[in-house]
Amino acid sequence: MNILITGSAGFIGYHLTKKILKKNIKVFGIDNINNYYDTNLKENRIKDLKKSKKFFFYKIDLSEYKKLHNLVKRNKIKYIIHLAAQAGVRYSIKNPKMYFKSNMEGFFNILEVSRHNNIKHLIYASTSSVYGNTNKFPLSESDNTDHPLSFYAATKKSNEIMAYSYSYIYKLPSTGVRFFTVYGPFGRPDMALFKFTKSIIKNQSIELFNNGKHLRDFTYVDDIVEGVFSLIKKESKKSIPYEIFNIGNGNPKKLIDYLKFIEKKLNRSSSIKKLPLQIGDIIKTHSDIKKLKKYTGYNPKTNINTGVNKFIEWYKDYYKLN
Numbered sequence: 259m260n261i262l263i264t265g266s267a268g269f270i271g272y273h274l275t276k277k278i279l280k281k282n283i284k285v286f287g288i289d290n291i292n293n294y295y296d297t298n299l300k301e302n303r304i305k306d307l308k309k310s311k312k313f314f315f316y317k318i319d320l321s322e323y324k325k326l327h328n329l330v331k332r333n334k335i336k337y338i339i340h341l342a343a344q345a346g347v348r349y350s351i352k353n354p355k356m357y358f359k360s361n362m363e364g365f366f367n368i369l370e371v372s373r374h375n376n377i378k379h380l381i382y383a384s385t386s387s388v389y390g391n392t393n394k395f396p397l398s399e400s401d402n403t404d405h406p407l408s409f410y411a412a413t414k415k416s417n418e419i420m421a422y423s424y425s426y427i428y429k430l431p432s433t434g435v436r437f438f439t440v441y442g443p444f445g446r447p448d449m450a451l452f453k454f455t456k457s458i459i460k461n462q463s464i465e466l467f468n469n470g471k472h473l474r475d476f477t478y479v480d481d482i483v484e485g486v487f488s489l490i491k492k493e494s495k496k497s498i499p500y501e502i503f504n505i506g507n508g509n510p511k512k513l514i515d516y517l518k519f520i521e522k523k524l525n526r527s528s529s530i531k532k533l534p535l536q537i538g539d540i541i542k543t544h545s546d547i548k549k550l551k552k553y554t555g556y557n558p559k560t561n562i563n564t565g566v567n568k569f570i571e572w573y574k575d576y577y578k579l580n
């Protein structure tokens with residue numbers, strides 16, 4: 259069973275690839291290693307993955323259709339897990355074009371590669387951002403997702419709709435997974451946990467939007483990976499083989515409390531620069547995970563205390579601060 263993972267140099271892609279390699283399954287990884295954040299992190303993830311003889315990495319951009327197609331065809335790949343994308347809500351306000359290229363054109367190429375190679379299951383990353391602002395919680399897959407607050411969310415919602423048409427027309431089994439604020443070791447430097455930790459350690463002030471009153475369903479990366487892994491062989495058998503699942507923790511926390519966990523673990527306090535709510539930001543996320551629980555037995559295990567500890571241990575080790 260050969261698997262292609264796009265975005266394997268990325269945060270979630272790295273952890274998912276590691277998990278699959280442990281099962282002794284061959285993984286073909288692609289990534290363009292772009293400089294949205296420190297490329298050393300991406301290079302080091304790949305270096306670590308390459309310790310396994312079952313991992314094969316190719317530096318390919320999603321726009322390079324022929325290369326993608328040849329890779330899939332040559333290696334008889336039948337499962338694709340598509341995680342490569344331009345991520346981040348705030349950056350999409352300044353640079354919508356990057357999102358159009360990677361998330362729309364790029365996703366179209368993945369759909370085409372999938373249909374021309376008779377892929378047995380395409381799993382692709384969507385996001386909790388598709389829910390926009392609402393008053394009804396927890397957020398369930400059947401809730402309305404027609405009002406994205408950012409272009410990032412708009413591209414991910416579009417992916418779900420594009421996938422539906424391929425599932426309907428070409429019978430491509432597709433599953434969209436809506437991730438809820440993922441955190442953990444080797445995480446993304448543009449996300450709260452990484453930024454807060456770095457600032458506290460360097461005695462720099464922390465920019466806290468909306469007074470830290472946002473609520474986020476922080477989900478530890480291993481739980482996300484378990485959720486995705488549990489779906490690989492579970493493609494929809496319906497006449498339109500299309501599914502959407504939330505993958506979250508189901509237990510939202512205030513951003514300010516998340517910061518307190520970090521301060522406690524670092525045994526330091528932070529200086530805070532309060533900033534207003536940012537355009538595009540959602541006030542609250544809280545996933546309803548019943549659907550995936552029922553479908554695969556998904557059961558997130560890591561609480562915020564353990565998860566934050568693991569991140570900080572990784573951070574100190576990686577940047578040699580011990």
Ligand SMILES: NC(=O)c1ccc[n+]([C@@H]2O[C@H](COP(=O)([O-])OP(=O)(O)OC[C@H]3O[C@@H](n4cnc5c(N)ncnc54)[C@H](O)[C@@H]3O)[C@@H](O)[C@H]2O)c1
Nearest residue numbers: 265267268269270290292319320342343383385437439440
């Ligand atoms: N981390 C989260 O909290 C979160 C939440 C919801 C959804 N997601 C989604 O999950 C997926 C993985 O996110 P992540 O946090 O690991 O982000 P990441 O930025 O660490 O990983 C994405 C990877 O894709 C690569 N990439 C981007 N554009 C590409 C292109 N055109 N061609 C080839 N490679 C390209 C990047 O170099 C990067 O390594 C993304 O689709 C993201 O939108 C993440």
